[in-house]
Amino acid sequence: MASKLQRNIALGLLSAALLSACSTSPTGRKQLVLLPDNQLNEMGVASFAEMKSNTPASSSTQATQHVQCVADRIIAVLPDEYRKQNWEVVLFNDEQVNAFALPGYKIGVYTGLLDVATNQDQLAAVVGHEVGHVLARHGNERVSTQLATSQALALGSQLYGEDSATKTAIFQGLGIGAQIGILLPFSRTHESEADVIGLDLMAKAGFNPEESIKLWQNMSKKGSSSTPEFLSTHPSHQTRMNDLNAAMAGPKQVYTSLKAANKTAHCY
Template identity: 85%
Template sequence: MTSKLLRMLTIGLVSTALVACSTSPTGRKQLVLMPDSQLNEMGVASFSEMKSSTPASSSTKATQNVQCVADRIIAVLPDEYRNQAWEVVLFNDEQVNAFALPGYKIGVYTGLLDVAQNQSQLAAVIGHEVGHVMARHGNERVSTQLATNQALAIGYQLSGEDSATKAAIFQGLGIGAQVGIILPFSRIHESEADVIGLDLMAKAGFNPEESIKLWQNMAKNGSSTTPEFLSTHPSHDTRMKDLNAAMATPKQVYASLKSANKVANCY
C-alpha cells in the first residue's frame, strides 16, 4: 500500500473521528456516526417483530417480578432516559438472556430466571442491558463497522488493478479488522455495561455483590470453548474480576440505602 494511500486513509478516518466524537458515561471516547433517532426507530421495529414471533410469559407473578426490577432500575436513570415510556416484556423462551434496545425497550427471557436466582441477580442483568443503551453501544458498534468497511473499501479501490493476490490481502485485512477492532470494541462495551449496571443496581436498592454470584451461576450453566480474544464477550472470570474491582462504591451506596430501609423488595 502506497504512502499516498495511507495518508488519504488516515486523513479520512481522523476527520470522521473528529466530527463524530462522543463520550460514554464512563468517560471513554466513542465514534458515533448515526443519529440516535434512527437507532431508536430500529430498536422499536426490532422489538415489535420479536413480540410478534415470540410469545410473552403467561406467568403473572414472574412478569410482575421482572417489571418491578426494571422499574427500580429505570427510576435511577438520568432524566433523559428515566422520563421515557419504557416497555418491558418477559418472553416465554428458554434462552438464558435479556436485552435492552434503543427506543426504550427491555426484553427478558424466562430461561434467565432459572440462572438469575433472586431480584438482585436479575437487576444485575437488566442494569447491564440498560447500560448498553445509556452508553450508545448500538450506535457505536454500527459506526465502527461502517468506518472499518469504508476504510477497507477505499483502500481496495486505490490500491491498483484487481488480482487474486490483492483480493486475498484485503480479505485478510477484513478478518484482521474484525479481530483487532470490532471484537475488542464489543468486549469493551460488555465490560463498560457491567460497570454501569453495577452502579445502577446499587442505586436502585439491589445488592451489588449478587452480580458476582450471577456470573458464578452463568459459569455453572455452561461455558464457551471460544478463546476470549475471538469472542465478543469477556470470559466469566474476567467479568467477575472486573466487577470485584469496581465494587467498593456500589457497596457503600447499597449499605446506605439498607440502613435507611430503602432497599428493593420486588420478590
C-alpha cells in the same frame, strides 16, 4: 502524482469524518458514533415489535410483575433523559438464558433467565447491564465501527491500484485483522463497560451489587463456551467476576447507605 493526491484527499476526508463523530461514554471512554440516536431508536422499536410478534409473552402474572418491578427500580435511577421516557418491559416465554435492552426504550427478559438469576438482585444485575448498553450508546457505536471499518477497507482497496492476487490476499487479511483486532475487542469492551454501569445502577436502585458475582457463578455452572476469549465477543465468566469485584467498592457503599435508611428494593 494525481493518484497520490487523490489518495491523500480521500484519507483526509475519512479521518475528518471519524474525528467529528467522536463521543464519550458514561465511563469517560472515547467512542465513535456516526448515526443519529433517533435512527437507532426507530430500529430498536421495529426490532422489538417484530420480536413480540414472533415470541409469546409469559402467562405468569407473578413472574411478569417481578421483572417489571426490577426494571422499574432501575429506570427510576437513570439520568433524566432516559428516566422520563416511556419504557416498555416484556417477559418473553422462552427458555434461553438471556435479556436485552434496545434503543427506543425497550427491555426484554426471557423466562429461561429466571432459572439462573434466582433472586431480585441477580435479575437487577442483568437488567442494569442491558440498560447500560443503551446508556452508553453501544448499539450506535457498534454499527458505526462496522461502517467505518468496511468503508476504510473499501477505500483502501480502491486507492491502492488495480486488482491482483496479492492485493486481494492483503485486503482479505486486513478484513480478518479488523474482525479480531477491532470489532471483537470493541464488543468485549462494551460488555465490560455495561457490567460496570449496571453494577452502579443496581446499587442506586437498592439491589445488592455483590449478587452480580453470584449471578456469574450461576452462569458458569449453567455452561461455558469453548471459544477462546480473544476470539469471543464476550469476556470470560471469570474475567467478568474479576472486573466486577474490582469495581465493587463504590456500589457496595451506595447499597449499604440505602440499606441503613431502609430504602432497598423489595421485588420478591
